[in-house]
Amino acid sequence: MSDDNKKQHPATITAQALGWVEETTRSVTPPIYPSTTFERKTDLSYHDGRCYTRTDNPTYDQACAVLDALEGGVETRLFASGMAAAVAVLHALSPGDHVVAPKVMYWALRSFMLDSGVRAGLTFDFVDNGDTDEWVKHIKPGTTKLVWLETPANPDWQITDIAAVCAAAHKAGAIVAVDNTVATPLLTRPIEKGADIVMHSATKYLNGHSDVLAGTLTTADKDSQFWQNIRKQHAGGGGVLGVFEAWLLLRGMRTLSVRVERACTNAMAIARHFENHPEIEQVQYPGLESHIGHDIAKRQMNGGFGGMLSIRVKGGGKRAVDFHNQCKLFKRATSLGGVESLIEHRASVEGPTSPVPDDLLRLSVGIENADDLINDLETALANSK
Known part of the structure; x- marks a missing residue:
């Protein structure tokens, strides 16, 4: 992200989609690249490092860059749904890892935690969203590996103090992921408050027209081992976003x-x-x-x-x-x-x-x-x- 982009208001970032113009035709609307594969050079290397759509496609680039700019992150990955994005975070953990999450949150993800998460060997504590002391009490140094926040929380819209919980989690050596779907980066920027990863069910406000199923993860540190685990899950798990959906997502974000x-x-x-x-x-x-x-x-x-x-x-x-x-x-x-x-x-x-x-x-x-x-x-x- 350029210094100019850092100074821009989110309204300008979204409307202009960072101001990119397609180089060949000078189109202000980005093209869709439907190709699933890309030709190698004669020395067997890839043009721009692109190999296969499941790991990389030019259609993803602009949507990811816009989200990086909005959230203040350094790398974004697009998933086939919000659930796919959230589950990728859980799959980055190891058996025996402890997770702290809200009592009231997106119901499908809570159900997944209590079913598939438990069967995968993870342990969970669920706490009151608005009680910072309760969050701190349940974060266990050396054991808690992930703190999952959702604020405002669905469906009672309780608020969690992101900065306070992040400080406690980091002191204990835990990663903090924030579901920012409801607030959107226009209202809350969790990375600025200490979060490591921001998740969106992009089906919702980011797309905004009830016609795209999508999820996103944005990180504050693309070199961390935890993010590398997520990247492997993204590519190897196959739950990636289609290129037409990525194009529609970017179109939605512009408004x-x-x-x-x-x-x-x-x-x-x-x-x-x-x-x-x-x-x-x-x-x-x-x-x-x-x-x-x-x-x-x-x-x-x-x-x-x-x-x-x-x-x-x-x-x-x-x-x-x-x-x-x-x-x-x-x-x-x-x-x-x-x-x-x-x-x-x-x-x-x-x-x-x-x-x-x-x-x-x-x-x-x-x-x-x-x-x-x-x-x-x-x-x-x-x-x-």
């Missing part, structure tokens, strides 16, 4: 700034409107002063508090389901971070062992008009039983 800004504004408007609503038990959004992690979020997040919030409906789970069924603009669907607003009864998705209250609805707030979204929720609430 990241305006989409996140609008989503933050809309989410705050909805949170404020329903915070003291007589039919709502609680609004969970880190931008509200009433949120338990607000002070840390205010210090740690810049430019907004994200587009995700949850509401707990008076009347219990039955009414919450009916409420979400009554919505028209908010679509009843899983996922988040797209331009369209989504609503989901999370407990029914996660199943009977979920820690999510039955009256909780998760909202992914899109870029529509805020008044229209509020009216949709108000009408659905009034019609729910």
